[in-house]
Amino acid sequence: MTSNPTWVLKRFPTGMLSPDDFGLEDRDAPVAQRGELLVRTLWLSVDPYMRGRLSPAKNYAAGHKIGEMMVGGGVGEVVVSESPLFQPGDIIQADDFGWQPLTTVSAKTALRLDPAAAPVQTSLGCLGMPGLSAYFSLLHVGRPKQGETVLIPAASGALGQIAGQIARIRGLDPVAIAGSDAKLDWCKSIGYRTGINHRTTGDLTGAIARACPSGVDVFLDNTAGPIHDAALLNLNTFGRIVVVGTVARADRFDQPDIGPRFLRRILVTRARIEGFLLDDFEAQYGEARQQLTEWYQQGLLETREDVAEGIEAAPLALIRMLKGENFGKQLVRV
Amino acid sequence: MTSNPTWVLKRFPTGMLSPDDFGLEDRDAPVAQRGELLVRTLWLSVDPYMRGRLSPAKNYAAGHKIGEMMVGGGVGEVVVSESPLFQPGDIIQADDFGWQPLTTVSAKTALRLDPAAAPVQTSLGCLGMPGLSAYFSLLHVGRPKQGETVLIPAASGALGQIAGQIARIRGLDPVAIAGSDAKLDWCKSIGYRTGINHRTTGDLTGAIARACPSGVDVFLDNTAGPIHDAALLNLNTFGRIVVVGTVARADRFDQPDIGPRFLRRILVTRARIEGFLLDDFEAQYGEARQQLTEWYQQGLLETREDVAEGIEAAPLALIRMLKGENFGKQLVRV
Numbered sequence: 001m002t003s004n005p006t007w008v009l010k011r012f013p014t015g016m017l018s019p020d021d022f023g024l025e026d027r028d029a030p031v032a033q034r035g036e037l038l039v040r041t042l043w044l045s046v047d048p049y050m051r052g053r054l055s056p057a058k059n060y061a062a063g064h065k066i067g068e069m070m071v072g073g074g075v076g077e078v079v080v081s082e083s084p085l086f087q088p089g090d091i092i093q094a095d096d097f098g099w100q101p102l103t104t105v106s107a108k109t110a111l112r113l114d115p116a117a118a119p120v121q122t123s124l125g126c127l128g129m130p131g132l133s134a135y136f137s138l139l140h141v142g143r144p145k146q147g148e149t150v151l152i153p154a155a156s157g158a159l160g161q162i163a164g165q166i167a168r169i170r171g172l173d174p175v176a177i178a179g180s181d182a183k184l185d186w187c188k189s190i191g192y193r194t195g196i197n198h199r200t201t202g203d204l205t206g207a208i209a210r211a212c213p214s215g216v217d218v219f220l221d222n223t224a225g226p227i228h229d230a231a232l233l234n235l236n237t238f239g240r241i242v243v244v245g246t247v248a249r250a251d252r253f254d255q256p257d258i259g260p261r262f263l264r265r266i267l268v269t270r271a272r273i274e275g276f277l278l279d280d281f282e283a284q285y286g287e288a289r290q291q292l293t294e295w296y297q298q299g300l301l302e303t304r305e306d307v308a309e310g311i312e313a314a315p316l317a318l319i320r321m322l323k324g325e326n327f328g329k330q331l332v333r334v
Numbered sequence: 335m336t337s338n339p340t341w342v343l344k345r346f347p348t349g350m351l352s353p354d355d356f357g358l359e360d361r362d363a364p365v366a367q368r369g370e371l372l373v374r375t376l377w378l379s380v381d382p383y384m385r386g387r388l389s390p391a392k393n394y395a396a397g398h399k400i401g402e403m404m405v406g407g408g409v410g411e412v413v414v415s416e417s418p419l420f421q422p423g424d425i426i427q428a429d430d431f432g433w434q435p436l437t438t439v440s441a442k443t444a445l446r447l448d449p450a451a452a453p454v455q456t457s458l459g460c461l462g463m464p465g466l467s468a469y470f471s472l473l474h475v476g477r478p479k480q481g482e483t484v485l486i487p488a489a490s491g492a493l494g495q496i497a498g499q500i501a502r503i504r505g506l507d508p509v510a511i512a513g514s515d516a517k518l519d520w521c522k523s524i525g526y527r528t529g530i531n532h533r534t535t536g537d538l539t540g541a542i543a544r545a546c547p548s549g550v551d552v553f554l555d556n557t558a559g560p561i562h563d564a565a566l567l568n569l570n571t572f573g574r575i576v577v578v579g580t581v582a583r584a585d586r587f588d589q590p591d592i593g594p595r596f597l598r599r600i601l602v603t604r605a606r607i608e609g610f611l612l613d614d615f616e617a618q619y620g621e622a623r624q625q626l627t628e629w630y631q632q633g634l635l636e637t638r639e640d641v642a643e644g645i646e647a648a649p650l651a652l653i654r655m656l657k658g659e660n661f662g663k664q665l666v667r668v
Binding site for chain 2: 004221224228243244245246249257258259260261262263264267268269270271272273274275276277281298
């Protein structure tokens with residue numbers, strides 16, 4: 001049997017994740033059952049939604065159990081196929097990769113990739129879950145009109161970098177919020193009109209007002225916290241807030257979020273605040289993926305990856321992404 | 335000249351309104367200018383939106399100034415018409431009645447009433463602003479589907495009593511929240527399935543869970559405050575909160591509303607929270623008024639009024655309505 005170092009959840013994090021919440025176990029390679037594929041892991045994805053699963057609280061994603069293997073999106077090469085849909089040598093993307101070099105995934109939800117069409121790890125970024133999330137949250141929930149200002153935090157992250165470029169392609173006015181000047185410079189180079197460094201700006205509300213002189217029409221809220229508050233105070237009449245994530249609260253995940261509420265302002269502005277979950281758009285994945293691939297092949301979607309090396313790096317990659325220390329889509333190359 | 339006791343704003347209220355915020359001045363009867371009507375006031379309406387106007391803060395309604403006459407919805411008989419649209423003796427409804435027995439209104443926005451069709455004061459209630467607000471906020475913003483549970487606070491109030499009955503007519507499942515058992519009994523008699531007395535219920539969240547065993551699909555939020563919080567915790571996936579008013583905060587109107595925020599829950603449930611302002615539906619008033627009048631004449635809309643007598647009573651009528659001490663649509667008979 002092959003040695004197969006495997007990350008498991010040792011305990012539920014309290015506040016921000018710690019490396020000690022995870023344990024690396026020396027397991028045997030798993031065996032593919034009927035309908036499964038044994039896959040050699042090439043890439044693992046770490047994503048904000050994972051914070052929600054690492055909690056005993058009810059969530060939209062099924063929760064991890066203590067002692068259970070960490071699971072997430074990945075790309076790999078099929079070694080053994082127990083499904084007529086795939087053959088050894090196929091490169092596939094799936095959302096149920098174990099955090100281990102050899103893992104089994106369900107053939108039913110796996111996606112065969114064409115390495116000639118785009119680098120295979122884009123299926124975890126601009127052509128995968130973050131790209132689809134950007135596409136549907138901005139266009140289908142935010143429903144922006146020509147020329148409207150779209151404010152996007154974590155703007156160089158996996159979702160933000162694609163959302164900003166879709167906004168540019170669609171004739172909108174994208175404004176970035178990010179945690180460093182280097183990130184903002186890159187955001188501007190890919191099409192954001194301007195940006196705000198939320199770590200060095202004292203008065204976030206004022207900074208948004210200056211960066212968005214016509215106000216904010218759509219706020220793609222993937223952070224919650226103080227950025228949400230400042231954006232809401234700049235929201236135009238009939239403005240929209242699409243609640244995509246709450247990563248700013250990753251360190252206080254299970255604590256109540258106490259702060260100013262804005263019902264009066266929502267009333268006065270007739271704002272719309274709406275939660276977004278990608279799964280709801282599954283029926284339309286095909287057309288969105290086709291559109292994103294087209295834009296990518298036309299050179300309209302630039303991407304930036306932040307790659308951690310080796311299976312050992314997976315928990316730290318997740319933690320730095322939740323802290324906003326990554327620059328670009330955070331990946332692990334196994 | 336006729337003596338014409340007239341209410342003016344003496345100072346901006348801090349917190350809950352006080353009778354001392356208003357002064358009764360002995361003015362002369364006004365004179366109608368071109369395009370205006372001199373009207374003998376029959377009924378005045380006091381409504382939650384008035385709290386917002388009595389503030390120096392920016393709001394959706396133009397603010398009152400200190401020393402200025404109080405203004406609101408009313409019904410009256412035309413005495414002098416400086417408009418070809420109306421004649422002396424016409425009974426009209428308008429939104430710019432001064433709080434005085436003889437007042438002038440703009441002919442352009444006045445509405446001629448047919449006293450044979452319905453009691454004229456219904457133009458301030460079920461066939462007027464509160465009825466239209468109930469109609470559009472529930473049906474056009476809440477967009478309920480057959481059989482869905484609709485939770486309505488201030489359920490015996492001007493808006494709530496109509497919203498509950500529209501919900502019943504449309505095959506929905508209306509649940510009342512009100513401040514007394516007598517109000518709840520009446521709510522059930524007009525079509526609410528059940529109700530919750532928020533003044534005697536310790537655990538509002540649990541009470542809503544018991545009253546709404548299938549969860550809350552649409553919450554017609556005309557209160558904000560603790561009722562909003564408890565409703566949100568019972569909101570179904572894809573639930574909708576229509577923000578119609580914030581009357582529970584009438585006593586802390588200009589203070590920040592600090593408390594639990596629910597972005598994570600909005601994300602998980604894909605809830606939609608949307609502000610409502612009646613003016614946005616002006617183009618559709620005609621059809622809604624026709625539908626409401628039809629239901630009223632078919633006996634499908636029961637109404638209950640709480641009538642204060644005499645122009646002197648106007649400020650106290652407004653205050654008791656803001657405190658929830660009224661039982662039914664609060665009116666002043668002049």
